[in-house]
Amino acid sequence: MATKLLIAASGTGGHLFPAIALAEQLPDYEIEWLGVPDRLETQLVPAQYPLHKISVAGFQERLGLNTLRNLSKIATSVFQVRQVLQQGAFQGVFTTGGYIAAPAVLAARSLGIPAILHESNAIPGKVTRFFSSFCTAVALGFEPAAQYLPRINTIYTGTPVRSQFLSAKKQLPPLDLPIPDDAFLVIVVGGSQGAVAVNQIIRQCAPAWFDAGVWIVHLTGNNDPDVASLQHPQYFPLPFYDNMASLLHRANLAIGRSGAGTVTELAMTCKPAIFIPFPAAAEDHQFYNAQVLAASGAAIVFRQKELTPEVLQRQVLELLHSPSELQKMAAAAEKIAVPDSAERLAKLVRELVH
Ligand SMILES: CC(=O)N[C@H]1[C@@H](OP(=O)(O)OP(=O)(O)OC[C@H]2O[C@@H](n3ccc(=O)[nH]c3=O)[C@H](O)[C@@H]2O)O[C@H](CO)[C@@H](O)[C@@H]1O
Incomplete structure (x- = not known):
């Protein structure tokens, strides 16, 4: 039995x-x-x-x-x-x-x-x-x-992590989103339920990023009343997406909350990250999750209350133009992963x- x-x-x-x-x-x-x-x-x-x-x-x-x-x-x-x-x-x-x-x-x-x-x-x-x-x-x-x-x-x-993250990259289902292969892709993930405060600052920053050639997949969650307020051909807002392994592998940079799941998956897929920890998390645990990657050089952490759209906008544009820095961050993330x-x-x- x-x-x-x-x-x-x-x-x-x-x-x-x-x-x-x-x-x-x-x-x-x-x-x-x-x-x-x-x-x-x-x-x-x-x-x-x-x-x-x-x-x-x-x-x-x-x-x-x-x-x-x-x-x-x-x-x-x-x-x-x-x-x-x-x-x-x-x-x-x-x-x-x-x-x-x-x-x-x-x-x-x-x-x-x-x-x-x-x-x-x-x-x-x-x-x-x-x-x-x-x-x-x-x-x-x-x-x-x-x-x-x-x-x-x-x-x-x-x-x-889910078995999709353990499949070889080539065996993963392709992204069902029309994003050009050579586009710089930022993904925004606010945890499994989205994060309205993160959504708001992303929408403020996005126009300058689009001008610089950035494409964005924005996992918004279901609770954001303003989700339809930004529309652009380089922008894909989705309430929830299942094919996360393909999406993270394809991304050049991730921005979002630092729930343990997200931090772990970004390490597994060697992704440079910008974290805005959920300020109300018990004992500030998302900040400490983010620090695990930040301490190794894989991530940059901003406190939500100190972060302005200008600072975030500039940070992403700097990284967009620093492929070597992104590579260093990716290599640092790999060291934290436990496949x-x-x-x-x-x-x-x-x-x-x-
Ligand atoms: C707000 C809150 O209390 N969050 C807590 C919650 O995280 P929460 O579940 O919100 O966030 P996590 O980052 O831990 O996990 C999110 C998971 O959802 C998946 N995902 C997300 C969006 C999407 O569209 N599709 C999708 O599949 C991600 O790939 C990831 O596997 O539990 C975590 C683990 O105890 C804590 O660290 C977080 O602080």
């Missing part, structure tokens, strides 16, 4: 794609998914993995008036996950952190089942910091994260869940 693994990954592309990449490495396992209603997992989790939906409350680390209420909500979620685990006779749980990780880890451990957590950010999220000590193993996407978990014996695996991350993580899962 196949080993049964429950994957608890929910909410954003950054949480879902590494888990999907791991699942793809475990074809001999019987995998089911744990998520919440109305989040991205209902669209992104491949159809072959049955999806169990539970309600999960935000977890507050600080003690306070909300604590008792939160504890009772977590207890309810733990109860629901225990039922899923027992009814499905699962032998292990894998999670990519976030709110769903708390009940998943607690339920698994209370039943004596191994729980493996993967943290993709350079600063671990609060659920990871709080619940790591309950886990059977904790894997990290970026090495610097280990210093925030001093009492945990962590394993550095890198963050798995066999999914295999490393799958090996860990195979050792602990069988």
Whole structure:
């Protein structure tokens, strides 16, 4: 009988794609998914993995008036996950952190089942910091994260990327966008849901870039009311694009947020990057994700509140005219990539869940 693994990954592309990449490495396992209603997992989790939906409350680390209420909500979620685990006779749980990780880890451990957590950010999220000590193993996407978990014996695996990123460039489907082969292509990516503030500054900068011969693929997300306000033959705004590996390989430069998924994929495809970290990210973790590439010379980081359209406009034009600088940045990005991350993580899962 196949080993049964429950994957608890929910909410954003950054949480879902590494888990999907791991699942793809475990074809001999019987995998089911744990998520919440109305989040991205209902669209992104491949159809072959049955999806169990539970309600999960935000977890507050600080003690306070909300604590008792939160504890009772977590207890309810733990109860629901225990039922899923027992009814499905699962032998292990894998999670990519976030709110769903708390009940998943607690339920698994209370039943004596191994729980493996993967943290993709350079600063671990609060659920990871709080619940790591309950886990059977904790894997990290970026090495610097280990210093925030001093009492945990962590394993550095890198963050798995979808299998499309592991295909040889030549085998990837071509871009279905009419962009000339020799055009300088900038791609703008604001994470799996887009980033309205990034969209706005890009639209302000774009006219000067078009004049300089730049083409732009702009992944805008679904929440930007002004998305139709810029139209130009060299401009392709798209709410979400699936064929990311082909797009990133084709790009000459990326501009965007520094969610762990984006940073990892840009390293994998050796792309020079300009990051504008999401200022409201918990503990400023996107800034530290961006620093992983910036410290090696692969990326330039701007704080959103200090960035003007003039500065961004100039920076891109400078890079456009400095192929040697772009090459140096690309070479630096390659050093951060962990191409066999999914295999490393799958090996860990195979050792602990069988
Ligand atoms: C706003 C927020 O809280 N973001 C968090 C969320 O990231 P979020 O999911 O928003 O962003 P990430 O950069 O981690 O991942 C984005 C993923 O979506 C994919 N993509 C994006 C656009 C598109 O059109 N098509 C597509 O496939 C990218 O290729 C990438 O795989 O989880 C990450 C991992 O914990 C965190 O680092 C981020 O801080």
